[in-house]
Amino acid sequence: MNSARIDLRAIIKQEGLRYTTQREAVWRELQSSDNHRDAESIYFTLRGRSINISRATVYRTIEILVKYNLVRKLDLGDGRSRFECKLGSGHHDHLICTKCGRIDEFVNDDVEELQKSIAAENNYVLSNHIHQLFGLCENCQNEEDK
Amino acid sequence: MNSARIDLRAIIKQEGLRYTTQREAVWRELQSSDNHRDAESIYFTLRGRSINISRATVYRTIEILVKYNLVRKLDLGDGRSRFECKLGSGHHDHLICTKCGRIDEFVNDDVEELQKSIAAENNYVLSNHIHQLFGLCENCQNEEDK
DNA sequence: CTCCATAATGATAATGAATCTCATCTAATT
DNA sequence: AATTAGATGAGATTCATTATCATTATGGAG
Ligand SMILES: [Zn+2]
Ligand SMILES: [Zn+2]
Ligand SMILES: [Zn+2]
Ligand SMILES: [Zn+2]
Secondary structure (H helix, E strand, O other), rough: OOOOHHHHHHHHHHHHOOOOOOHHHHHHHHHHHHOOEEHHHHHHHHHHHHOOOHHHHHHHHHHHHHOOOOEEEEEEEOOOEEEEEEEOOOOOEEEOOOOOOOOOEEOHHHHHHHHHHHHHEEEEEEEEEEEOOOOOEEEHHHHOOO | HHHHHHHHHHHHHOOOOOOHHHHHHHHHHHOOOOOOOEEEHHEEEEEHHOOOHHHHHHHHHHHHHHOOOOEEEEOOOOOOOEEEEEOOOOOEEEEEOOOOOEEEEEHHHHHHHHHHHHHHHOOEEEEEEEEEEEEEEEHHHHHHOO
């Protein structure tokens, strides 16, 4: 339910930080809407709801959410960071349509295992990875036929 | 040997473009030095060799090299693009040390096959992918023990 | 070799995402 | 209500990259 909201307040408090309307708004927005949002989009959505917030605060709040592992930061290669709420979904990677920008998610345990062995072979201790597949989604393939 | 240089001249000419000293210099620099160079590094190296070139021309030349598939553009997540000459090495992906910035390369055909099946399952026609593993390299792990 | 059209270059301004500054505001406790 | 330190907003700043445009130089024609 809204355990998520409670989570943020608890974390915020525990760290001696303050639970502000701006922080709550960004967190709710990231939870309730589609994932893979960029900062500008969050900023405009909240402004459109008459919530008083600045770009700087959007960025600062997201930074906190990422720090406390509630939000994942994505670099999809288009110059702006995207963010997705980590509640309610496990680790996944992304398929991105180069034509329409559609983003799909995939989970593949075999690849995850191979990543571990690649790291081991190269004497790396892994912390994270980026795995993104770019191409044409089904819709955009069909439009190519015209 | 220098078939590469000939390649560029041929491509340049074929497109009705002009083979300038700046374009040759950038291409030679990318061929002769370590891979994973950023534009600024190429700019300064060439200036250091008394080659007259501007940042804009470095970027413009790299754009051409990427367009004609001689150079691959990498986004390693640190805010600046890296470039690597595609001659003399097949497709590979990267391991990146988050502490010292070291970059290693890996080739894994099993992963490449899995990428194809993931794309097929999701009805995507793949064009390319980004696969980067981040962690601590061997040296940096040892320094952690201090 | 010289001329010429035009592609290419360089200096600089502009862009855009993200961060920083700092005066002002406000959450949270007393 | 007063207090205080953390949080905010407006605007400046940074940094990589791109755009502008006057000047330069390539490469083909003659
Ligand atoms: Zn599409
Ligand atoms: Zn996702
Ligand atoms: Zn290292
Ligand atoms: Zn490489």
